[in-house]
Amino acid sequence: MIEWIFYCIGIIFMMLFLKSILIKPIFFREKWQAGLGYGLPAILYFLLFVLMVNSEYALSQIDIKNQYPMSGKTQVAVSGTVTPSNPSSSQQTSLYSFGTISSSVNFQNGLINLQNDLISVQNDFNTLQSNFGQSSTNPIxxxxxxxxxxxxxxxxxxxxxxxxxxxxxxxxxxxxxxxxxxxxxxxxxxxxxxxxxxxxxxxxxx
Known part of the structure; x- marks a missing residue:
């Protein structure tokens, strides 16, 4: 945002410079004084604008490389024959097990326990709901x-x-x-x- 402010200020100084050189000096007696007074700030602000735009572009490239670390890198081809291997049963158990569940029987038992817990929560909710529906003689x-x-x-x-x-x-x-x-x-x-x-x-x- 600030680089565009520098750009606009540079445009203003450039317009003052051209008008002072081609037509009549503004706030100066001589044209060469107006040229220095307006030309140097215009060049300075344009230079700051270019530097800030380049720095933002460099930072954006760094962010892209950080987000996509594989972009721009050459992939290495693997020579020879690649044979897929099936994991052993123990490895499959470690990949798909949660806690102490290591077989289909234990997994079914876990589902049954979860279902019982849900039933218990539902019963507690029904009890609480029935308490709310009691007579208003004891409203609290x-x-x-x-x-x-x-x-x-x-x-x-x-x-x-x-x-x-x-x-x-x-x-x-x-x-x-x-x-x-x-x-x-x-x-x-x-x-x-x-x-x-x-x-x-x-x-x-x-």
């Missing part, structure tokens, strides 16, 4: 025994931890000020865990 549900990871949600999956934007304080269900904060919906934001509230910059109410 908590999960996990860790206080940081405990999940506070209602029957619709909405967070029940209230964050007060006026004082950057959050209130969990059961807090003495929780019911008052429920009425203050204007300055309230909601979180599902205390960890999320603290990450958002809120501190626990006292």
């Amino acid at each position: 549900y908590t999960y996990s025994t860790d206080s940081k990871d405990k999940l506070y949600v209602d029957a619709n999956g909405k967070g029940t931890i209230i964050g007060d934007t006026s004082n950057n304080t959050y209130y969990i269900p059961g807090n003495s000020s929780y019911n008052n904060e429920m009425k203050n919906t204007k300055n309230s934001v909601y979180f599902t865990t205390t960890w999320a509230a603290e990450c958002a910059g809120y501190k626990a109410s006292k």
Whole structure:
């Protein structure tokens, strides 16, 4: 980008040089003074432009060689007969094995274990989904025994931890000020865990 700025400045000096020599000196009394005053800067800026363009071209060639190291190199022809060799069974096992899987039987057992794990995850998800669909008489549900990871949600999956934007304080269900904060919906934001509230910059109410 900067080389084109030098190029434009060189063009301007060149136009001033030609006009001062052919017509009338600009900002100079004599034509030879205008020739030196405008001609030398024009030559200098054009020279800088050419040098910068050449340097960028050289850098681009280096990048191309780094990206394609085989370009421009002569490939060596192999003389004689080339006989392909089949890898042994032990080599095939090492190529296609993952962990302790070394045979088709172990591979099938691994697939069965993976399928059982997926079924277990699906069952846990169904259990959690059924808990969300319970009666609204007890709308607040908590999960996990860790206080940081405990999940506070209602029957619709909405967070029940209230964050007060006026004082950057959050209130969990059961807090003495929780019911008052429920009425203050204007300055309230909601979180599902205390960890999320603290990450958002809120501190626990006292």
